Structures are given as structure tokens and as C-alpha cells.
């Protein structure tokens with residue numbers, strides 16, 4: 001479950017380890033390492049989005065090829081998400097047509113140039 005005290009402790013830990021966060025959405029704050037991003041939920045909806053994203057990636061074998069790889073990592077009993085880092089600096093006109101199925105076309109490319117969605121945990 002989301003817990004504000006744990007959030008603050010983990011936020012400080014991630015900031016020390018990875019520096020300032022590179023992104024922030026309505027539900028999650030994103031830190032970057034070399035090949036991955038770490039998504040820290042800042043509310044309960046973000047906590048559930050992380051769990052759902054990891055579950056979808058693991059179980060939905062039909063759409064997995066369109067999803068950035070991810071998995072849950074626990075800090076004590078607080079779940080955060082580690083996800084494959086994507087290049088997200090594309091104009092929407094350059095994105096594949098299937099990206100319209102994802103909220104705000106939140107897709108990007110891997111280092112191999114494959115298109116993947118990175119915000120799919122509703």
C-alpha cells in the first residue's frame with residue numbers, strides 16, 4: 001500500500017543515488033540510471049499503476065512486444081517499478097499508429113530503435 005512516510009524516505013534515497021528526477025506525472029516520479037528508469041509513486045493511484053504495469057508486462061503475451069520491459073522491486077514492503085529506459089523525444093507525427101491506443105501517445109524507442117509504450121498502467 002502507498003505510504004507517505006515511506007515515499008519521503010525512498011525519494012531521498014533515490015535522489016542521493018540517481019540525482020534529480022527526469023520526469024514527473026500525475027502519479028509517479030521518474031529517476032534515471034544508465035539503462036533503466038525507476039518510477040516512484042507519489043500517490044495510491046501511482047502505486048497501483050506500478051503494480052498493474054508489472055503485471056501486464058509479465059502476463060499479456062499478446063501485447064508485451066509493445067511494452068517497455070519492467071519489474072517490481074521492493075523497498076521493505078513498498079513497491080517501486082524499474083523499467084527499460086526509452087528515448088521519449090519524438091514528435092507525435094513520427095510515432096507508430098498503434099501509439100494512439102495509449103494515453104497521450106506515451107511511447108518511445110529502445111536503444112535498438114523499437115517502439116514501446118512506457119505509461120500503460122491504468
Ligand SMILES: Nc1ncnc2c1ncn2[C@@H]1O[C@H](COP(=O)(O)OP(=O)(O)OP(=O)(O)O)[C@@H](O)[C@H]1O
Nearest residue numbers: 023024025026027028030037083084085086118119
Ligand atoms: N521508460 C521510460 N523511459 C524514459 N522516460 C520515462 C519512462 N517512463 C517514464 N518516463 C518519464 O517520466 C514521466 C512520468 O512517468 P509516467 O508517465 O509513467 O508517470 P504517470 O504519473 O503515470 O504519468 P501521467 O501523468 O501521464 O499519468 C514521463 O512523462 C516521462 O517523461
Ligand SMILES: [Mg+2]
Nearest residue numbers: 025026106119
Ligand atoms: Mg505519463
